[in-house]
Amino acid sequence: MYGFLGPMSGALDSTDASVTWRPSAADDYFGTSVAAGDVDGDGATDVLLGDQWEGGELYTTVVPGGAVYLQVGPASGVVDPAGLVTIDWGLGSEHPGAFVGFLPDWDGDGGDELVVGACYADRGLTTGAYFVLSSDAVHRSGSLR
Secondary structure, three states: OOEEEOOOOOOOHHHHOOEOOOHHHHHHOOOOOOEEEEOOOOOOOOEEEEEEOOOOOOOOOOOOOOOOEEEOOOOOOOOOOHHOOEEEOOOOOOOOOEEEEEEEOOOOOOOOOEEEEEEOOOOOOOOOEEEEEOOHHHHHHHEEO
């Protein structure tokens, strides 16, 4: 997945990217969802990157899968998401990362809260759910597994 910093003009290709998030596994859906916010309240843009099939099999709930990665602050060059804050909860087959987003500082701690969608929250094929995570808890922990 590529990130471009503006201003931009003309035709762009991958060599023009300011940052490339490149997971070590090539057969997942890294970048299923993307959102920008400020999780630590420092004024710099942070990026949430979803991969609803990370570690699982595509289109099945039999094998666990799904993760969300948090890039805190500016990034440049090539970034392996394995080194980022990881949110996967060790869930069974819920597939978090189908949707990601931010809520503006809902709890008053100075940072935007994270919203993570899991398309199979009931570990079946019928019910999804959204989870709101405190920015403070995520930023302090380094991962939520």
